[in-house]
Amino acid sequence: MHVLNKNILSQIITARPAESHKGSYGRVLTVGGNTQFGGAIIMATSAIIHSGAGLSTCATSLDNLTALHTIVPEAMFIPFDSEYKLIDAISSADIILVGPGLGVDENAIRILQTILQHAIPQQQLIIDGSAITIIADHHEFFPLLKKLHPIFTPHQMEWQRLSGLKISEQDDIKNTLYQQQLQATVVLKKNHTTIYHRDGSISQLAIGGPYMATGGMGDTLAGIIAGFLAQFKLKNYEYVVDAAVYAHSAIADEISKEKYVVLPTDIIADIQVFMKRWVAPHNK
Numbered sequence: 361m362h363v364l365n366k367n368i369l370s371q372i373i374t375a376r377p378a379e380s381h382k383g384s385y386g387r388v389l390t391v392g393g394n395t396q397f398g399g400a401i402i403m404a405t406s407a408i409i410h411s412g413a414g415l416s417t418c419a420t421s422l423d424n425l426t427a428l429h430t431i432v433p434e435a436m437f438i439p440f441d442s443e444y445k446l447i448d449a450i451s452s453a454d455i456i457l458v459g460p461g462l463g464v465d466e467n468a469i470r471i472l473q474t475i476l477q478h479a480i481p482q483q484q485l486i487i488d489g490s491a492i493t494i495i496a497d498h499h500e501f502f503p504l505l506k507k508l509h510p511i512f513t514p515h516q517m518e519w520q521r522l523s524g525l526k527i528s529e530q531d532d533i534k535n536t537l538y539q540q541q542l543q544a545t546v547v548l549k550k551n552h553t554t555i556y557h558r559d560g561s562i563s564q565l566a567i568g569g570p571y572m573a574t575g576g577m578g579d580t581l582a583g584i585i586a587g588f589l590a591q592f593k594l595k596n597y598e599y600v601v602d603a604a605v606y607a608h609s610a611i612a613d614e615i616s617k618e619k620y621v622v623l624p625t626d627i628i629a630d631i632q633v634f635m636k637r638w639v640a641p642h643n644k
């Protein structure tokens with residue numbers, strides 16, 4: 361097991377070559393945000409854009425359009441219940457993040473199925489929130505999932521639903537056994553998040569704390585992971601996931617020195633400055 365430390369930041373965050381454009385930094389599609397949970401997908405999309413992805417499209421309920429464009433006008437929009445627009449957006453994405461605020465109703469299940477049917481293994485699929493809860497109830501999706509080698513970002517109860525392991529039973533041995541069956545990366549979120557990689561290695565977070573316990577904190581993490589993967593295109597993408605998870609809590613730790621609670625939107629507001637500080641010195 362490897363305990364993550366700040367070195368991972370300057371290993372991953374690199375200076376941008378002059379000869380580049382928005383397409384060089386990745387196209388991300390976010391899918392989620394029903395009428396009840398619009399904030400979740402807006403925070404995820406905002407985190408993606410603030411962490412440096414080149415182009416982001418948000419597939420969400422039409423109810424969220426005005427809020428989305430007010431908060432993050434850099435984002436493009438499609439209505440998530442238009443199947444042909446969703447299929448088109450899937451085909452042009454490098455990274456797809458599905459689940460924040462998606463809900464678990466029939467419409468949500470149909471949307472998730474469309475993504476699983478049309479995504480290809482060359483794209484990176486991140487599955488969070490409601491999408492994990494849906495999959496836990498729909499084992500018929502498993503054959504499609506295995507081909508895609510997704511990144512799951514469950515909290516402990518979502519992992520219980522998906523793996524069948526009660527929270528009290530969740531340890532590295534049992535978690536790894538189930539994660540390896542899924543052929544997926546699992547970012548198991550908790551106090552001191554653990555990351556189970558496909559190659560069997562485990563990364564352990566030792567920073568972050570209870571000042572992060574506010575709704576939307578995981579949606580924001582999923583966005584940072586997507587934003588990092590979109591632009592830092594390493595063959596060993598495990599390190600990019602590690603860096604994103606570390607950065608999310610490192611920003612929270614800094615803010616917590618002055619604030620009693622750290623809001624997801626505080627982290628989003630600080631991420632650009634934080635990343636600038638950690639650009640590898642030899643690359644500045």
Ligand SMILES: NC(=O)C1=CN([C@@H]2O[C@H](COP(=O)(O)OP(=O)(O)OC[C@H]3O[C@@H](n4cnc5c(N)ncnc54)[C@H](OP(=O)(O)O)[C@@H]3O)[C@@H](O)[C@H]2O)[C@@H](O)CC1
Nearest residue numbers: 397398399400459460461462463489490515516517575576
């Ligand atoms: N602003 C927005 O739009 C927001 C929208 N959101 C969206 O809502 C959707 C539902 O996601 P969800 O996480 O809120 O609900 P669910 O999956 O039922 O899990 C909660 C249950 O699990 C339990 N639990 C046990 N351990 C736990 C742990 N370590 N961490 C967390 N929970 C833990 C917990 O126990 P309890 O609190 O009762 O003790 C409770 O029984 C999803 O799409 C998400 O993206 C949210 O992001 C909020 C902001």
Ligand SMILES: Nc1ncnc2c1ncn2[C@@H]1O[C@H](COP(=O)(O)OP(=O)(O)O)[C@@H](O)[C@H]1O
Nearest residue numbers: 515549550551568569570573575576577578579
């Ligand atoms: N006590 C805590 N210590 C450290 N991190 C925490 C704590 N409570 C919550 N977090 C972090 O906040 C995030 C919560 O994720 P999640 O429950 O999915 O939030 P949401 O779905 O509301 O966005 C995770 O990154 C988790 O590690």
Ligand SMILES: [Mg+2]
Nearest residue numbers: 489515578579
């Ligand atoms: Mg969540």
